[in-house]
Amino acid sequence: MMKNTRQERQADTRKAILQTALELIAEKGLDKLSLREIARRVGYSPAGLYEYFDSKEDILWTLALEGNDRLRAAAIGISSDLPIKERLTLACLAYVDFAVQNPEHFIIMNSLTTRRASLDEPVSSESSYSVFLKIIEVAIAEGELLVQENFGAEEITYGFWSLIHGMGILRLTQLRSFEADFEKMNRKAIETFITGLQ
Amino acid sequence: MMKNTRQERQADTRKAILQTALELIAEKGLDKLSLREIARRVGYSPAGLYEYFDSKEDILWTLALEGNDRLRAAAIGISSDLPIKERLTLACLAYVDFAVQNPEHFIIMNSLTTRRASLDEPVSSESSYSVFLKIIEVAIAEGELLVQENFGAEEITYGFWSLIHGMGILRLTQLRSFEADFEKMNRKAIETFITGLQ
């Protein structure tokens, strides 16, 4: 028994560490996350963790990239059969929904890019950005979205991005304990922006 | 000489501490802000600071409230003689401009609300929110903005807020070193949203 190979066990421990980190963030917040408590909870000594991650930041970067993948997948996952405007709306809603469903990931992504060492690793929505850009280019090509002077595809994408990113952030910070039908409000706001581009 | 009264000196020291904190945040980032380094730079011992602030968080809260006042003032300061739509646009631009001109304040405001102890002190835009709400109610009354079902004054305000808040955050994080004519893009995006409401 216990015929797990080295790599398998190594991968399992990594997952356990990441999972524990997420739980602790959910419980006490990102700023109170402590390597030593991760170690305690996962049954290792503090030094032991360094066999699996180079640093505390390394753990967070790993989670940030993981979140990035999920976010991107959520945006891509919208059926391409739908009318382009509905597709755009759903992609936007998926972005906000990701923030709500994965608050820890979303917060990590935002805290890391705040002070990153100028690497151009694709964190947060820097890569889901391109997904939105493509959808919007299609919408423009189909004549459903109107480009103006100084407000082409990229600028429009920036507008949508600001809108949905703001929705996600506000939801996790200022409006955390605020009760409302966000789903409906968000949809309306997104549709309003689309309407403004016609 | 040095006939400053006690209160005056106390107030001066408080200001010096706050100012130093801001400088350190600008230099190394909020997460690397250290009480001991503030003390070092201001010529006090670490313990000495506790005569002026209850804790490190107390310093940050003070700065957050200060930023809140400035933000609110900036939003209110828009001339009320202008056409209501232009007034709304300028107020939105002022919000984003505040984030760019006072990045340390803006970041503190957002990091504190992220994990606040459920006090309902008005931090960040929770109070500038009401400024926007009033402008938008006027715009609706004048027939320049159209209310829809499930999308009244408050929901519209939430939409604007998400948009400009996202602009501010993105500008200070993901798009920090990104060169573009943000002023123009932001104006266009805001006008687009307004257009969508007519």
Add this chain to the structure above:
DNA sequence: TTTTTTCTCCGAACAGTGTTCGGTATTATA
């Protein structure tokens, strides 16, 4: 199987953090 080599993991230590406490000057009040 025995002997290396590699991998895991830990204890101890280092430098750093926020904060508290006791005591000593300094300043203002009486």
Add this chain to the structure above:
DNA sequence: TATAATACCGAACACTGTTCGGAGAAAAAA
């Protein structure tokens, strides 16, 4: 001038992330 309040500091406490040297276990080589 005597008394009370204030300002400030040194030392300590409990915490943090990280490094290093050395055990013990597992895998690979002999």
